[in-house]
Amino acid sequence: MPHDHHDHPHTLLPSDPALRVKALETILTRKGLVDPAALDAILETYENQVGPHLGAKVVARAWSEPDFLAELRQDASGAIASMGISGRQGEHVVVVENTPDVHNMVVCTLCSCYPWPLLGIPPAWYKSDAYRARAVREPRKVLAEFGVTLPESQKVRVWDSTAEVRYLVIPMRPAGTEGLGPMELADLVTRDSMIGTGVPRAPE
Amino acid sequence: MTKDHAPFDEPWQAQLFALTVALSEAGHFSWPDWTRAFGATLQLHGAARPLDGRDDYWNAWLVTLEGMLEHSGAAARDEAEAIRVLWERAYLSTPHGQPVRLDR
Numbered sequence: 001m002p003h004d005h006h007d008h009p010h011t012l013l014p015s016d017p018a019l020r021v022k023a024l025e026t027i028l029t030r031k032g033l034v035d036p037a038a039l040d041a042i043l044e045t046y047e048n049q050v051g052p053h054l055g056a057k058v059v060a061r062a063w064s065e066p067d068f069l070a071e072l073r074q075d076a077s078g079a080i081a082s083m084g085i086s087g088r089q090g091e092h093v094v095v096v097e098n099t100p101d102v103h104n105m106v107v108c109t110l111c112s113c114y115p116w117p118l119l120g121i122p123p124a125w126y127k128s129d130a131y132r133a134r135a136v137r138e139p140r141k142v143l144a145e146f147g148v149t150l151p152e153s154q155k156v157r158v159w160d161s162t163a164e165v166r167y168l169v170i171p172m173r174p175a176g177t178e179g180l181g182p183m184e185l186a187d188l189v190t191r192d193s194m195i196g197t198g199v200p201r202a203p204e
Numbered sequence: 205m206t207k208d209h210a211p212f213d214e215p216w217q218a219q220l221f222a223l224t225v226a227l228s229e230a231g232h233f234s235w236p237d238w239t240r241a242f243g244a245t246l247q248l249h250g251a252a253r254p255l256d257g258r259d260d261y262w263n264a265w266l267v268t269l270e271g272m273l274e275h276s277g278a279a280a281r282d283e284a285e286a287i288r289v290l291w292e293r294a295y296l297s298t299p300h301g302q303p304v305r306l307d308r
Binding site for chain 2 (some may be wrong): 009010011012013014015017018019020021022023024025026027028031033034035038039040042043046047051088110111112113120121123124125126127128129130131133162163164
């Protein structure tokens with residue numbers, strides 16, 4: 001943020017919501033209701049560590065290992081935890097698999113429930129009223145806006161996430177990927193393909 | 205629908221998020237309770253005009269948390285406002301380049 005020392009003899013004043021957050025943080029830490037170290041750990045996790053690259057690893061493994069896919073179907077949270085991925089809002093993950101007959105798409109009509117440990121913090125569009133309202137009402141139109149056009153014969157199933165259940169879409173494995181290893185496969189798995197508003201990249 | 209790979213647009217949103225998660229983990233409220241309250245605020249705010257999922261969303265989040273903390277007594281509204289004013293004064297009275305502190 002560019003600023004001139006002479007124009008701003010004092011420190012730049014943060015925005016109103018920023019000051020209100022600081023006020024809450026001050027009160028809660030003074031009362032011992034939150035631990036500043038815990039806050040820092042949460043920030044570090046969500047700003048730098050978790051993200052769609054973790055979900056992509058899960059999908060790539062599901063594509064390559066039938067046993068792992070079977071585990072995911074049985075108990076997705078357990079299977080994911082066995083890969084060392086766990087954390088808040090990932091306790092009750094359910095995987096939904098795309099097939100030539102069914103395309104799955106995830107929304108949270110209440111607020112913005114999302115499998116954080118697998119995908120990180122949801123993108124702005126996932127949290128917007130436009131998506132939350134329209135995903136259920138006119139999913140094909142929404143998909144078209146994301147550049148996804150499905151054959152008429154493929155049904156669209158929309159899953160509404162809640163505080164209790166988070167969905168992860170397992171997209172269809174792209175054609176021509178038979179020889180690829182887990183890392184290369186994971187590179188094809190986009191965040192949107194795991195929400196159901198996209199499809200995986202095609203191999204080069 | 206582009207440029208949405210950064211998890212937060214502004215640092216206060218990240219702080220707010222962390223504060224809420226920390227409170228829930230410390231047992232102050234359950235996550236389902238949080239989502240119910242937050243969903244109600246979103247619905248209220250969204251009645252006037254569609255929310256964009258950015259500032260709108262985080263403002264609704266902040267209003268929800270302030271309301272829950274007021275309700276539980278953890279941070280009364282007048283107390284929060286008083287501390288906010290102290291922070292504002294601290295920023296305005298701290299020379300540029302110095303760390304801003306709240307001493308009172």
